Amino acid sequence: MSATPVLALRDLGKRYGERVAVDGVDLVVERGEIVGLLGPNGAGKTTTISMACGVITPDRGTVHIAGHDLATDPYAAKRAIGLVPQDLALYEELTARQNLRFFGELFGFTGARLAARIDAVLAIAGLADRANEPARAFSGGMKRRLNLAIALVHEPTLLVLDEPTVGVDPQSRRHIFDAIRALRDAGLTVLYTSHYMEEVEELCDRVAIMDGGKVVASGTLRELATAHGADGLEVELAGEAAVLALAIEAALALGGTQVGERLHFDARTAWAPVFGALEATGATVAYVGSRRADLETMFLALTGKALRD
Amino acid sequence: MIIATIRKELHLLARDRAAVFRLLVLPLAFIALFGSVFNSAETGAKRARPIAIWYGAAPLGTPIAAALDGSGVFATVRLGSADEVRARVAAEQLDVGLVIPDDFDPGAGRPAELVIDQGAPLQIRGPVEGAVAAIVDHVLSGGGARPPAVVAKSPPGIRQPLAGISAFQLSVPGNAVLFGFFIALICALSFDEERRTGTWRRLLAAPVPRWKLLIAKLVPYVAVSVMQLGILFGFGAAVFGMKVGGSIPALVVLCVAVACAATSLGLLIASLSATQKQISSLGSFVVLVMGLLGGCMVPRAIMPHLIQTIGLAVPHGWALDGFYTLLVRDGAGFVDVAPQIAAVFGFAIVFAAIGVRRFRFER
Numbered sequence: 155m156s157a158t159p160v161l162a163l164r165d166l167g168k169r170y171g172e173r174v175a176v177d178g179v180d181l182v183v184e185r186g187e188i189v190g191l192l193g194p195n196g197a198g199k200t201t202t203i204s205m206a207c208g209v210i211t212p213d214r215g216t217v218h219i220a221g222h223d224l225a226t227d228p229y230a231a232k233r234a235i236g237l238v239p240q241d242l243a244l245y246e247e248l249t250a251r252q253n254l255r256f257f258g259e260l261f262g263f264t265g266a267r268l269a270a271r272i273d274a275v276l277a278i279a280g281l282a283d284r285a286n287e288p289a290r291a292f293s294g295g296m297k298r299r300l301n302l303a304i305a306l307v308h309e310p311t312l313l314v315l316d317e318p319t320v321g322v323d324p325q326s327r328r329h330i331f332d333a334i335r336a337l338r339d340a341g342l343t344v345l346y347t348s349h350y351m352e353e354v355e356e357l358c359d360r361v362a363i364m365d366g367g368k369v370v371a372s373g374t375l376r377e378l379a380t381a382h383g384a385d386g387l388e389v390e391l392a393g394e395a396a397v398l399a400l401a402i403e404a405a406l407a408l409g410g411t412q413v414g415e416r417l418h419f420d421a422r423t424a425w426a427p428v429f430g431a432l433e434a435t436g437a438t439v440a441y442v443g444s445r446r447a448d449l450e451t452m453f454l455a456l457t458g459k460a461l462r463d
Numbered sequence: 464m465i466i467a468t469i470r471k472e473l474h475l476l477a478r479d480r481a482a483v484f485r486l487l488v489l490p491l492a493f494i495a496l497f498g499s500v501f502n503s504a505e506t507g508a509k510r511a512r513p514i515a516i517w518y519g520a521a522p523l524g525t526p527i528a529a530a531l532d533g534s535g536v537f538a539t540v541r542l543g544s545a546d547e548v549r550a551r552v553a554a555e556q557l558d559v560g561l562v563i564p565d566d567f568d569p570g571a572g573r574p575a576e577l578v579i580d581q582g583a584p585l586q587i588r589g590p591v592e593g594a595v596a597a598i599v600d601h602v603l604s605g606g607g608a609r610p611p612a613v614v615a616k617s618p619p620g621i622r623q624p625l626a627g628i629s630a631f632q633l634s635v636p637g638n639a640v641l642f643g644f645f646i647a648l649i650c651a652l653s654f655d656e657e658r659r660t661g662t663w664r665r666l667l668a669a670p671v672p673r674w675k676l677l678i679a680k681l682v683p684y685v686a687v688s689v690m691q692l693g694i695l696f697g698f699g700a701a702v703f704g705m706k707v708g709g710s711i712p713a714l715v716v717l718c719v720a721v722a723c724a725a726t727s728l729g730l731l732i733a734s735l736s737a738t739q740k741q742i743s744s745l746g747s748f749v750v751l752v753m754g755l756l757g758g759c760m761v762p763r764a765i766m767p768h769l770i771q772t773i774g775l776a777v778p779h780g781w782a783l784d785g786f787y788t789l790l791v792r793d794g795a796g797f798v799d800v801a802p803q804i805a806a807v808f809g810f811a812i813v814f815a816a817i818g819v820r821r822f823r824f825e826r
């Protein structure tokens with residue numbers, strides 16, 4: 155069945171005074187997908203997510219969650235979403251269980267149903283044996299896991315994570331990743347925001363890249379790689395400085411990009427003229443290698459910015 | 464959902480040492496301190512005031528000393544010389560002394576000497592001078608038992624004050640109101656805390672209307688504030704012997720009014736401040752200045768008239784007027800404090816109205 159998408163953002167916009175934070179974002183997340191939302195600092199990821207969750211009211215555009223319009227049917231829409239905010243959004247002085255209980259009750263869960271959910275998410279977060287300790291006493295990674303658990307307690311259809319692994323040790327990060335994958339296998343849909351390319355590459359089925367408040371590209375990693383030339387060859391030259399400068403000028407003229415010591419050419423390049431031109435300058439081709447689709451370069455090509463600064 | 468937030472806020476408050484200190488420990492300490500300082504001054508005045516006296520061969524010396532002791536106002540301490548009387552008063556061992564010379568004869572321009580610091584405030588020195596002069600005069604005019612010429616009475620319309628009221632009748636409500644309004648600061652800080660940690664986003668993401676979120680955030684503080692006032696008044700009654708002359712239900716309603724005003728002041732402070740620092744500084748300033756103007760620290764009754772009137776521009780002034788009436792006037796009920804209850808609720812509504820109007824859910 156071609157079900158309604160779990161999340162559909164249409165022409166979403168938000169400005170703060172003169173600054174446009176989000177500028178006409180369209181984004182669709184289908185059931186069972188893990189979609190990555192990537193972008194440099196200030197791209198508008200958090201603002202977009204906040205509007206999707208009803209935390210911020212958009213200036214324009216619509217949000218549908220599991221078919222419910224957030225503007226006209228907000229409570230049904232919000233019940234379907236679990237938000238993991240970028241900050242550690244929990245009460246440090248309350249125990250893990252008290253945190254979960256409060257937020258569960260906020261979503262209308264009570265009694266045995268709530269108790270069962272709390273136990274379930276404590277297990278998912280690997281915090282069952284620490285449930286009655288105040289969150290204050292947790293390590294950074296454990297707090298991150300509790301931050302995730304709170305978003306799951308009301309059994310959402312869509313989990314929205316805003317950089318859930320910031321400042322997390324490898325062990326907790328692995329735990330969070332495994333949890334997200336297990337949840338996806340159990341039918342949960344995930345929208346995942348990150349700065350970390352490797353995370354997105356490892357976790358996500360599809361990626362949307364944001365910059366300056368807009369989605370500048372989206373698709374599977376493969377689609378993006380083909381469309382934006384992240385596959386291709388990399389070439390290293392040897393020779394005297396003056397010769398190398400000439401060679402680099404020639405390479406750039408033929409569509410190459412200089413990345414550190416190497417020159418990158420995308421997969422659609424016509425190779426014979428490139429190598430001809432390079433060798434004509436007197437430079438020696440010291441190394442030729444194939445380049446795999448890599449978000450970092452794709453990202454650089456799309457936004458002109460490094461993902462992490 | 465409101466119950467869930469009440470439980471949550473109570474859990475958080477119970478673990479917030481600073482809040483518990485501000486709401487309970489500090490006011491109890493102040494009540495005890497102010498109450499006992501003023502109480503000893505007051506009961507001291509009720510006991511006879513010691514007066515140093517010296518008389519040598521003056522024939523009226525003995526009857527005057529007897530009349531002073533018999534007045535119930537003074538207790539004479541007989542000393543060996545006029546200079547010893549002056550020295551004891553100068554050394555502040557005694558407040559007042561009376562020296563009756565051997566040739567005591569006021570008619571011939573040889574009066575007795577009242578030894579007292581002429582620099583002392585008139586409120587203190589006036590009654591002493593008047594009383595001593597009157598007693599000496601009475602002895603001079605032949606003495607003997609005589610029915611009192613003047614009797615003090617409250618005018619009708621003012622309910623009879625309780626017999627044996629202590630300074631705690633003032634220090635308990637004064638500090639209860641002063642520190643009761645600290646809930647405003649604590650409430651405002653909790654809004655900021657939620658915003659800073661991001662739990663506010665979680666609240667906004669919950670399937671709950673925003674007005675209900677706001678109410679759920681405020682109601683716990685009203686409840687805590689009522690509990691706090693209950694504990695302070697309860698302590699005042701149980702430990703410090705504070706008496707309630709008037710209606711207890713009226714006292715409870717007035718406490719609820721104060722709790723509402725204090726909490727909505729908290730919302731107002733939160734909605735006018737952008738940062739934790741602003742809340743702390745604006746909040747403490749507002750709470751202390753209001754307490755001062757409203758007569759929490761110094762009773763309005765002994766302030767200049769203009770300041771007394773200004774005191775009614777803050778809820779504290781009204782609340783204290785109401786509490787004094789209920790504590791001190793026997794049989795005072797709702798009717799007697801209706802204006803005060805209405806005024807305090809009025810402040811609550813005004814604070815809340817401005818607060819809600821200025822409150823930003825998204826920031």
Ligand SMILES: Nc1ncnc2c1ncn2[C@@H]1O[C@H](COP(=O)(O)OP(=O)(O)OP(=O)(O)O)[C@@H](O)[C@H]1O
Pocket residue numbers: 170173174175176193194195196197198199200201202240826
């Ligand atoms: N409350 C606000 N007031 C004013 N400007 C804001 C506000 N929130 C966000 N912005 C601006 O909107 C833009 C987008 O911010 P947003 O937080 O959505 O970016 P982001 O992609 O999540 O960045 P990061 O990766 O650093 O978390 C930024 O320029 C930011 O300064």
Ligand SMILES: [Mg+2]
Pocket residue numbers: 199200201240316
């Ligand atoms: Mg962000």
